[in-house]
Amino acid sequence: MADTLTANEPLYTGADWDFDKIKRVYDAIEQIAVGEMKLEIYRNQIEVITAEQMLDAYSSIGMPLMYKHWSFGKHFARDELLYRKGLRGLAYEIVINSSPCISYIMEENTMTMQTLVLAHAAFGHNHFFKNNHLFQQWTDARGILDYLDFAKSYVSSCEERYGFAAVERVLDAAHALMNHGVHRYPRKRPLDLRDELKRDRERQAYEEQIYNDLWRTVPRKDEKGTLAAVALADRKKLLALPEENILYFLEKRSPKLQPWQREILRIVRKISQYFYPQKQTKLMNEGCATFVHYKILNRMHEKGQIEDGHFLEFLHSHTGVVFQPDFDDPRFSGINPYALGFAMMQDIERIATDPTDEDRAWFPDIAGNGEPMATLRTAWSQYRDESFVLQFLSPALIRKLKLFKVKNDAAESHLLVEAIHDDRGYKQIRSALARQYDLAYTEPDIQVVDVNLAGDRKLILQHNVINGIPLDESNCKQVMRLIANLWGYEVKLIEVDARTGATLREHSDIAPTAPV
Amino acid sequence: MNVIDRRLNPQGKSLANRQRFLKRAKEQIVKAVRDASAKRNIQDIEGGDKIAIPTGGVREPSFHHADRGGIRDYVVPGNKDYTEGTTIPRPQGGGGGRGSEGSADGEGDDDFRFVLSKDEFLDIFFDDLELPDLIKKRLRDTASVSPVRAGYARQGSPSSLAVVRTMRNSLSRRIALKRPRPQDIEALEQEIDAVMRGDEDPERLDTLRQQLALLVTRSQRIPFIDPIDVRYNRFEMVPQPVTQAVMFCLMDVSGSMTEHMKDLAKRFFMLLYLFLKRRYRHVEVVFIRHTHQAREVDEQTFFFSTETGGTVVSTALVEMQRIASERFDVDKWNIYAAQASDGDNTTSDNIHALNLLERDILPLCQYYSYIEVAAEYEDGFGRETELWRTYKRLAKSSLPLAMRRVRNRSEIFPVFRDLFSTQKVAG
Numbered sequence: 005m006a007d008t009l010t011a012n013e014p015l016y017t018g019a020d021w022d023f024d025k026i027k028r029v030y031d032a033i034e035q036i037a038v039g040e041m042k043l044e045i046y047r048n049q050i051e052v053i054t055a056e057q058m059l060d061a062y063s064s065i066g067m068p069l070m071y072k073h074w075s076f077g078k079h080f081a082r083d084e085l086l087y088r089k090g091l092r093g094l095a096y097e098i099v100i101n102s103s104p105c106i107s108y109i110m111e112e113n114t115m116t117m118q119t120l121v122l123a124h125a126a127f128g129h130n131h132f133f134k135n136n137h138l139f140q141q142w143t144d145a146r147g148i149l150d151y152l153d154f155a156k157s158y159v160s161s162c163e164e165r166y167g168f169a170a171v172e173r174v175l176d177a178a179h180a181l182m183n184h185g186v187h188r189y190p191r192k193r194p195l196d197l198r199d200e201l202k203r204d205r206e207r208q209a210y211e212e213q214i215y216n217d218l219w220r221t222v223p224r225k226d227e228k229g230t231l232a233a234v235a236l237a238d239r240k241k242l243l244a245l246p247e248e249n250i251l252y253f254l255e256k257r258s259p260k261l262q263p264w265q266r267e268i269l270r271i272v273r274k275i276s277q278y279f280y281p282q283k284q285t286k287l288m289n290e291g292c293a294t295f296v297h298y299k300i301l302n303r304m305h306e307k308g309q310i311e312d313g314h315f316l317e318f319l320h321s322h323t324g325v326v327f328q329p330d331f332d333d334p335r336f337s338g339i340n341p342y343a344l345g346f347a348m349m350q351d352i353e354r355i356a357t358d359p360t361d362e363d364r365a366w367f368p369d370i371a372g373n374g375e376p377m378a379t380l381r382t383a384w385s386q387y388r389d390e391s392f393v394l395q396f397l398s399p400a401l402i403r404k405l406k407l408f409k410v411k412n413d414a415a416e417s418h419l420l421v422e423a424i425h426d427d428r429g430y431k432q433i434r435s436a437l438a439r440q441y442d443l444a445y446t447e448p449d450i451q452v453v454d455v456n457l458a459g460d461r462k463l464i465l466q467h468n469v470i471n472g473i474p475l476d477e478s479n480c481k482q483v484m485r486l487i488a489n490l491w492g493y494e495v496k497l498i499e500v501d502a503r504t505g506a507t508l509r510e511h512s513d514i515a516p517t518a519p520v
Numbered sequence: 521m522n523v524i525d526r527r528l529n530p531q532g533k534s535l536a537n538r539q540r541f542l543k544r545a546k547e548q549i550v551k552a553v554r555d556a557s558a559k560r561n562i563q564d565i566e567g568g569d570k571i572a573i574p575t576g577g578v579r580e581p582s583f584h585h586a587d588r589g590g591i592r593d594y595v596v597p598g599n600k601d602y603t604e605g606t607t608i609p610r611p612q613g614g615g616g617g618r619g620s621e622g623s624a625d626g627e628g629d630d631d632f633r634f635v636l637s638k639d640e641f642l643d644i645f646f647d648d649l650e651l652p653d654l655i656k657k658r659l660r661d662t663a664s665v666s667p668v669r670a671g672y673a674r675q676g677s678p679s680s681l682a683v684v685r686t687m688r689n690s691l692s693r694r695i696a697l698k699r700p701r702p703q704d705i706e707a708l709e710q711e712i713d714a715v716m717r718g719d720e721d722p723e724r725l726d727t728l729r730q731q732l733a734l735l736v737t738r739s740q741r742i743p744f745i746d747p748i749d750v751r752y753n754r755f756e757m758v759p760q761p762v763t764q765a766v767m768f769c770l771m772d773v774s775g776s777m778t779e780h781m782k783d784l785a786k787r788f789f790m791l792l793y794l795f796l797k798r799r800y801r802h803v804e805v806v807f808i809r810h811t812h813q814a815r816e817v818d819e820q821t822f823f824f825s826t827e828t829g830g831t832v833v834s835t836a837l838v839e840m841q842r843i844a845s846e847r848f849d850v851d852k853w854n855i856y857a858a859q860a861s862d863g864d865n866t867t868s869d870n871i872h873a874l875n876l877l878e879r880d881i882l883p884l885c886q887y888y889s890y891i892e893v894a895a896e897y898e899d900g901f902g903r904e905t906e907l908w909r910t911y912k913r914l915a916k917s918s919l920p921l922a923m924r925r926v927r928n929r930s931e932i933f934p935v936f937r938d939l940f941s942t943q944k945v946a947g
Contacts, residue, residue, distance in 0.1 A: 023523055030521055048521045057526060060533045075580055077541030080534045081634035088635070104522075111527055126521075172540075180581050330598025406599040410608070413591045418607035424599055437595040437884065448583050467583075475583060482581035506604030 015309045021115040024251070026050065033127060036303045041276050041377055043131040046145060047104040050126060052111055058095070059083050061108060065279070066098050068106065069152050071271070073175050099125035099284070101133040103145040105146035108369055116314040120321065123300040128293030135385040138281035147197040148278060154201070155271040162264050173520045174265050177486035178251060183447055185251030185273035186280045195276060208266065211256070239457055246466070247449040250487070251276070253452045254328065259461070260492035265520060269490075284443060287389040289364065291345015295380070298322060298346070328405070339440075344405075348392070351401045362399055389441035397437060399430045407438045414457035414472070448475055449502070461493040462513065468502040482512065488516040541578070541641065548573035549636070558797045617727060667755035676752025689749035699742040700735040706734045712882045764802040765886075766848045767793060768840050770859040771822065774811045774831045777862055781893040785860030786823055787932045788891050792858050800854065806843055808837035812866070816843060831864045834873040841880050850884055857881065857888045863905025870910045877911070890923040 015032055016025045030050070037043045049444035050484045054059070059330050063080035096117055107125040109118055144151075163171045178185070187243045198270045239245065247253040254261070255269040282289065301322075305315045328343035330336040352370070356379045359371035370379050383392060408434055411421040423429030423436070439445050454464040465487070467475055480497065490497040497511040542549060552573050602608070672682055702775055712728045715721070732885070769789045796803045805824035808814055811829030814836040840857065848855060865873065890911055905914075914921050926932060 018627075023525075026523055027521075030523075034521075042916065050521065050523045051526045052523065052533075053526045056531060057529070057533070063534055063537065072536050072540060074537065074540035074544040074578070077534060077537030077539070078545075078578055078580075078632070078634075080538060081541060082632070085634050108526075148882065151910055167539075176580075181583075183582060320893050323780065328597055330600075331596035332598065332600070336596075336598075339595075405597040407595050408599040408602055410594045411598065412610075413593065414589045415591075421602045421604060421606040422593070424602060424604055427602070429604065433595055436593045439593070440595060448585055450583055469590070471591040473592065474586045476586045478693075479581045479584060482579070483583050486581070 013308070014311045014314075015304075016115050016314075017311065019114040019116070021113070021118045025115055026118060028124070029115075030122055030126070032298055032304060032307075033119070033123050035124070036300050037127040037131075040303070040393055041296070041299065042381065043127055045127060045130040045132055046102075046134050048126045048130065049104040049106045050122070051106060051108050053108050056086070056112055058098070058108065058110055059087060061098050062095075065275075066100065067152055069102065069149070069156050071156045071175075072163075073179070074172070075179060088401070089319055097121040097125045099129045099133075100148075101129075101139060101143055101145055101278075102148050102321070105130040105133065105145075113266065114317070116310070116317045117321065119304070119310070119314075120301060120318055123297035124293045127300065128296030129289060131296065132289050132292045132384055135381070136285060136388075137280070137386055138284060138388055142281050143278050144197045151197045151201075151274065155275070158267065158271065162268065166264065170520065171268065173489070173518065174268045175272070177490050177520065178269050180483045180486045181254075182272060182276045184450060185249060185269075185276040187249055187252070187277065188280075204270070205267075208256075208263070221515075230400050236454065239455060242457075245453060245455075246453045248449065248451045249273070250450065250452060250465075254487070254490045257455075260519060261490065264488075281388075284390070284441075285390045286496050287345045287441060288384065288387065288392050289340040290341045290344075291349050292380075292384050294322075294326060294342050294346040295349040330406075347381060347401055347405065348396055349383075351398055352376065352383065352396055355398065360400070366398060367396075376440050390438045393441060394434060395436040397434045399425075402430055402433055407433050407437065409433050445470060450497075463487070463491045463493065463495045465495065465497045467497060467499045469499050469508055470502050472501070472508075474509070481514065484511065484514040487516060488514050489519050492519050527924055544580050545573055551638075578632060594896065612823050664756060668758045670754050670756040672751040673754040676754070680753045680755070682751045682753045685751040686745065686749050689751065690745045694742065695747060696743070697742050698738070699744075700739050702739075705735050705739065706733065707843060708735060764804070764852065764853070765800040765854040765856060766804045766806060766844075767796055768806045768808060768844075768855070768857040769822065770808050770836045770840065770857060770861075772811070772831055772833070772836075772861040772864065773809045773827050774864065775828055776831070776864050777893075778895060780895060781860075781862055782823060784893040784926050784928070784932065785891060788860060789858060791932065792889075793858070796856060804848075805842075808836050808839050808843070809837070814839040819907070831866060831904075832869045833861065833865045834869050834876055837873060837876040837881055841876070841884075844884055854886050855884050857885050858891065859889070860891045860893055861907055862894065863892050863907045865906045865910070867906060870906060873907075874910050874913065877921075878919070882921060883915070885920055888919075888921045890921065892923065892925045894925060894927045 015028050017419040021225070030048075038045070059080060061068065062083050063076045065076075070076065096110060096113055098108045098321050105126065107130075109125075113121060133145065139145070159171060159175075187248040243253075243257055251269050251273040255273065258266075261269075266377075272444070301310065301315070301318050304310045305312075305378040326343045328338070328340045338422045346509045355367055355371050356373050359367070366369045373379065383396065387395060406425055408421055408425065409429070411420045411422045413420070423432040425433070449468040449470070451466050451468070452463065456462040456464070465484075484495050484497055494513045494515045496513045499508045499511075500506065501508055635734065672685055708728065708731060712732060715725050715728060767789075771777075771785055773782075793803065793805060805819075807817050807819055809817055809822055809827070810831075810833070811827055812835065813829070814913040816839065817825075838857070844850075844855060877888070890907075892905065892908055908923070908925075911921065911923055915923055
């Protein structure tokens with residue numbers, strides 16, 4: 005490394021930042037990130053904003069433009085209160101998965117913080133967004149801002165035409181189902197939101213023209229003169245059931261919705277889909293960004309581009325970010341994704357460069373391959389949180405974090421420690437932790453399974469209960485009511501044990517109160 | 521890479537969302553505001569407030585797992601002395617090792633707390649209140665403004681050119697740059713003439729001509745008035761307090777008024793003050809208290825000092841009329857009056873008070889409100905008091921008089937609303 009150590013002047017002095025310093029620092033970071041670490045990034049766009057604008061961005065789920073809805077105002081009101089009372093600091097940065105990649109940095113940051121933020125967001129997150137397969141498959145970084153612009157103007161034109169209240173009712177219901185508005189299985193080609201938008205509008209118009217058995221109002225009689233119940237298999241075929249994307253189902257099949265209402269459901273669904281990769285890669289995304297900023301800042305310090313004092317300031321905030329309290333610490337609130345992600349990536353670097361025998365046994369592919377960055381780049385592009393933990397969590401790290409697995413069975417009076425950091429426990433802990441990051445387990449699996457076509461058009465939902473964990477009762481009722489309002493007829497929810505198929509409970513039918 | 525400075529972008533992007541939220545939660549917020557204003561000192565009201573509303577109307581439901589039930593596995597860091605097979609007593613709340621983890625958006629079923637700005641608070645507080653005859657007099661929301669001199673500016677319209685200041689600047693610049701004065705040039709020219717006429721030394725003539733040429737060039741180079749000299753008068757638009765109101769507070773302080781009654785009256789006055797303050801740019805308050813004689817006093821004395829004597833209401837009315845005619849011209853002031861009393865009056869004074877009110881006071885007033893305060897637990901409402909009966913004769917006519925009875929603190933607000941509600945006041 006000695007040959008790369010040149011007598012560089014520090015890039016800046018003092019705490020204040022200005023645009024020239026930012027440009028200088030950016031260029032230095034780019035040299036390291038792209039030149040040495042071989043990161044691939046979207047073109048960067050850095051936007052300096054105030055604290056109030058940061059709060060604004062917070063409340064509209066981090067997006068620079070968003071349609072209007074009271075819930076964003078509610079979040080703003082709460083965030084503002086917490087911020088003003090000093091209960092909560094603001095994020096130093098927000099970064100948007102778009103091309104060009106937009107990073108918001110706050111004007112209050114010191115120059116060192118701006119350096120950290122640039123390395124973290126404009127290079128770490130940016131690289132992850134551009135290369136991770138989930139983002140490539142599911143999001144259209146080029147089109148998202150255009151789409152949001154379209155969504156915003158579409159919603160406001162609906163408000164003008166149909167009134168605030170009508171639009172709000174649709175949005176309320178759609179928001180409640182946001183987590184159930186995602187296609188989990190990829191299609192063949194990456195989505196281009198704009199093209200798809202056009203195509204789906206045409207398809208929708210076509211479907212509305214053609215016959216749909218759901219909209220039949222005259223009862224059909226068979227030869228014997230009795231009302232024929234359409235066979236379950238036929239119904240499933242007709243309506244493409246079962247369908248876990250409830251928003252999609254309602255958008256396409258709900259008999260009573262107006263075209264504009266379907267379009268609004270679609271907008272909410274698209275936005276939900278856009279965020280789906282981020283939900284699945286929080287650990288990796290933050291880990292990647294943290295690892296990248298740590299590497300870059302160290303390298304800059306090594307080159308003499310950052311003074312010792314500023315480097316200490318950086319270390320201070322870095323340590324704060326990756327702090328992981330123990331489970332019995334009052335500050336504990338789950339596993340800090342920054343901490344675990346960063347630790348795992350450092351661990352991979354160690355395995356690649358300086359493996360132990362244990363590592364060689366556990367990770368024959370990468371141990372000692374001498375190319376930590378290439379290994380990490382591959383991991384960043386090809387995994388999501390769940391598979392990443394399952395693949396790369398090493399016994400060494402389990403020991404270091406002293407992870408242990410606890411079983412909480414509601415039927416037992418005590419919790420049981422099932423595995424600790426020993427030879428018997430590593431694999432168990434690894435798979436249990438991976439599962440903790442698997443949305444299939446953390447979010448309830450609810451599907452549309454049937455519609456009563458011959459009679460009252462009741463919509464039947466099924467919750468596949470895993471490990472006997474039921475749905476939250478009061479929320480459940482409210483969401484069902486909203487679904488009923490979108491559907492226009494009664495809704496029924498059955499909770500079925502996923503393993504045995506036994507019906508655990510049937511929620512009482514909910515009828516629409518205020519159809520949208 | 522682009523760096524874009526967004527700090528100067530329009531602020532308040534989320535204002536529309538906030539208004540939607542307030543509208544959505546209106547019912548709960550109005551209730552919370554009413555509760556807050558009923559419980560607390562009226563003076564504190566003008567500061568905006570933190571409001572807690574039940575999450576009911578603003579909950580965002582979603583399908584998610586219940587807090588308890590079923591079998592769950594957790595992997596957590598920081599094992600101290602657990603081994604495989606250790607049993608741990610279930611922590612309270614049943615969270616199982618991560619009991620402190622909140623729900624996804626950081627709030628439980630508790631009340632939702634946020635801050636209402638002062639304006640939002642008062643807007644809701646005064647929701648649908650309207651003063652009668654609001655459009656009367658100079659009660660426009662757009663206050664009139666008049667220009668007031670405020671120094672000098674480098675830019676302005678030619679009509680506001682500040683000649684003296686401009687010339688002064690010009691002069692000092694000319695002196696500083698040594699611009700030749702016209703008389704110097706003239707003198708030189710005369711001298712040259714003289715030399716030419718005398719036909720003397722041609723060398724001297726040359727020097728003088730050179731000197732003259734230098735002076736002329738210099739005076740051409742250095743303008744007499746340069747744009748940097750020019751100054752304009754600057755005017756600032758200052759709002760004129762034409763939308764002004766005076767509020768007369770009349771109160772009986774004779775022995776029969778208890779502390780409780782005074783407290784009620786005080787709250788009413790303060791509410792009225794707050795309300796007027798919101799409508800008018802400038803509000804003056806006159807406190808007149810009376811027993812068998814009336815006096816204008818300051819606020820402290822008005823509410824807190826005690827006095828004994830009989831009760832003659834007309835004295836207060838006379839005092840008010842005197843002050844109004846001396847200090848508050850009806851054309852320039854909106855006059856409001858609020859009288860608080862327990863209803864006692866010397867019987868012989870009733871007719872006098874009535875006449876005064878009808879002929880002299882009410883024509884002056886935008887609004888005259890009479891609040892009859894009563895003891896908290898005394899059932900005195902069955903029978904009408906002297907003053908009530910007297911005033912009632914006027915209330916039937918179309919005069920701007922409103923009268924109400926108040927017994928305890930929580931009644932103040934409804935009464936206040938009644939008095940100024942859009943519906944016509946009934947006696």
